[in-house]
Amino acid sequence: MPALHDPLMIVTDLDGSLLDHHTYSWEAAEAWLARLKAADIPIVICSSKTAAEIEPLQRALDIVGAPFIAENGAIVKWQQQTPVAADRPSAKDYAAICKTLRQLREQDGFKFTGFADVTEKEVADWTGLTPRDAALAKTREGSESLIWRDTSEQFTAFQQALAAQQLELVQGGRFWHVMNQGRGKGAALDWLLTHYPPPGSGRWITIGLGDGPNDAPMLEKVDYAVVIKGYSKTGVTLKRQQHVFYSAGFGPEGWSEGLTHYIT
Structure with missing residues (x-):
């Protein structure tokens, strides 16, 4: 098991993991956050949230300067760095x-509602965010979040139409996310570990924590995985068998439970 003096990196989802699914509080994780910060262990947020949402959260959590992964892997960024679309300059940006x-909605009649289609107030109503935070959630760079409002048959056709445009759907805790193919949380973490070496020699020892299907690619990549009990109808399914811990608690309670299990 890893220890606090090892070159540890904590890679964590936010909503339903470090943050409570309903209240967005991290109070139950504060003791572990303090231990990690005291040991200079980077806490890398890996979330469907936008960079505009994550940066103030980093300040509130006192982890400014640590790398983060935004929009399910579309954006990788750290202090004084330009956002990098997972090192793929040919990827479509948000406008594209x-x-x-x-175009797909006009051509094929697909029924869905994206963040670009609604106001900040509507995003706030969907998520429980404040209007200010909803505005940050609409400040997108490399993916679109949407609610599917059509049939399962049309959903399959929608996936195929997206694939023809080199796009894919990723399921999150509340929304579906449309993003460039191969830009998920796992690919973004691979890129980050290549470009953000640990102090000294050797390699990072990674612990990943998440509660939703979109966290699975990240949880497959880390050395130690924590699957936090979640509210999604679709659970987290992993191919790996070793070094996987399933929490009994939800949100930050389960987050702390996972770190207590692994870190000696």
């Missing part, structure tokens, strides 16, 4: 993704 979605 929204344009493609509008």
Whole structure:
């Protein structure tokens, strides 16, 4: 098991993991956050949230300077760095993704509602965020979040139409996310570990924590995985068998439970 003096990196989802699914509080994780910060262990947020949402959260959590992964892997960023679309300059940006979605809706009649289609108030109503935080959630760079409002048959056709445009759907805790193919949380973590070496020699020892299907690619990549009990109808399914811990608690309670299990 890893210890606090090892070159540890904590890679964590936010909603339903470090943050409570309903209240967005991290109070139950504060003791572990303090231990990790005291040991200079980077806490890498890996979330469907936007960079505009994550940066103030980093300040509130006192982890400014640590790398983060935003929009399910579309954006990798750390202090004084320009956002990098997972090192793939040919990837569609937000405007191009929204344009493609509008074209598919007009051509094939798909029924869905994306963040680009609604106001900040509507996003706040969907999520429970404040209007200010909803505005940050709409500040997108490399993916679109949407609610599917059509049939399962049309959903399959929608996936196929997206694939023809080099786009894919990723399921999150509340929304479906449309993003460039191969830009998920696992690919983004691979890129980060290549470009963000640990102090000294050797390699990072990674512990990943998440509660939703979109966390699975990240949880497959880390050395130690924590699957936090979640509210999604679709659970987290992993191919790996070793070094996987399933929490009994939800949100930050389960988050702390996982770290207590692994870190000596």
